[in-house]
Amino acid sequence: MSAVTDKTPQGGIHPSAPSLKHARLPKWAPAATAVGAIAVAVGIGMGAELSSKIQWGLIAVLLFVGTLHVLSSKVEGTRQAKDRLATSLLWVCFILAVIPLFSLIEYTIAKGLKVLDAAFLSHSMNGVITTETGGGIYHSLIGTLEQVGIATAMAAPIGLLTAIYLVEYGRGKLAKTVTFFVDVMTGVPSIVAGLFILSFWIIYLDFNFSGFAGAMALAILMMPVVVRSTEEMLKLVPNELREASLALGVPKWLTILRVVLPTAIGGIVTGVMLAIARITGETAPVLLLVYGSTAINNNPFDGPQDSLPLYVFQQWKNGNEPSYDRAWAAALVLIALVMAFNLLARGIARWKAPSGGRG
Incomplete structure (x- = not known):
């Protein structure tokens, strides 16, 4: 009786075993989805004559999160889609937190540079009339x-x-x-x-x-x-x-x-x-x-x-x-x-x- 040998590759994975690799979205997919969502949101905002840029941003956020979740569900499966959804929501929260900070810094720099110079840093307000320019800190x-x-x-x-x-x-x-x-x-x-x-x-x-x-x-x-x-x-x-x-x-x-x-x-x-x-x-x-x-x-x-x-x-x-x-x-x-x-x-x-x- 001849022994039947089950030849297994050196890596230890049988050829008939199911593949551990799953389909994945390309690395550029989230960025492309974000750009597309922004473009569509701008189009919707201009078409609907929405005056507030905040409304444009909310539309872009909803389109980005929803589109990326749907694409991930179709290509990568439910589990990876949930991970993509959580990751995209974290990025959205991070951007929403950073936007006011950068807006505040930009506005303060634009306003503060009008009089900020060496004289402003080396002089006091002693004898300076508040309704006139001059003085310092x-x-x-x-x-x-x-x-x-x-x-x-x-x-x-x-x-x-x-x-x-x-x-x-x-x-x-x-x-x-x-x-x-x-x-x-x-x-x-x-x-x-x-x-x-x-x-x-x-x-x-x-x-x-x-x-x-x-x-x-x-x-x-x-x-x-x-x-x-x-x-x-x-x-x-x-x-x-x-x-x-x-x-x-x-x-x-x-x-x-x-x-x-x-x-x-x-x-x-x-x-x-x-x-x-x-x-x-x-x-x-x-x-x-x-x-x-x-x-x-x-x-x-x-x-x-x-x-x-x-x-x-x-x-x-x-x-x-x-x-x-x-x-x-x-x-x-x-x-x-x-x-x-x-x-x-x-x-x-x-x-x-x-x-x-x-x-």
Whole structure:
């Protein structure tokens, strides 16, 4: 009796086995579908005399999602069609989120570049009539940098130490209480922080309006952000590193100082920079506590100061064309400052990332 051998290719797949490959739409299909949907939507909008471009966009979105889903169902099958539908909806949501951002930046740049120059950055509003051109934001820029710097000097160490306590030592009711109040502080409106400092520092203790008063309110807003970001970064440090250090006889406080913090320093600094970017544009606490000034005041502890958010508010409140131009220019500088903080945070995160063999 002869044995019948079933010859199987070296790859291990029998020739009679069903193919694992399925028909797929070409890579250019989504882009082509999007272009076609936009063209049809423009045609429908012009034919129906729809005046709103938003209506054109909604028609294009519906055509794109529906057409791509139908094509995928016919060619790729139901399962892949559902995946295409979810992916296309995510792209649509991403574009809808990005469009207002780019529109805001484009409009601010177009308006702000009218008066933004070296003189605008190096002069104050002292002696400048608001209905006339001229003046600048030098006094506001100095105030913003000093107030944010003082707030960071107060909030960053307290937030860092609080996070270390919660992650490394926190047990029992005290840790739960601290966590609860950190969560509450995260949702405190900025105007409430300003009112608290106004009541305690200026009304009760009878101190004057100053940049330092505004910095204290900004520090209150900054602290919970620093605590939360630092806490998450410390939790990402592997416990094996702590255990190895403790097994060598290193005290816990020195383990935290020499092992845990250097490992998480990139994320910690990134969180601090993002917290700085968050408080830079705050207006309400500065409006209540800094009071505003048209002259340069380099001393944040004595007398009213100005800041960029307050400058924008005051210039817009003047209600004339030169003031509007100055407000848009100051808003553009403020956006650039916040963007610089975010880019710096991302750069530090990349630099201190543990991947790629870097320490």
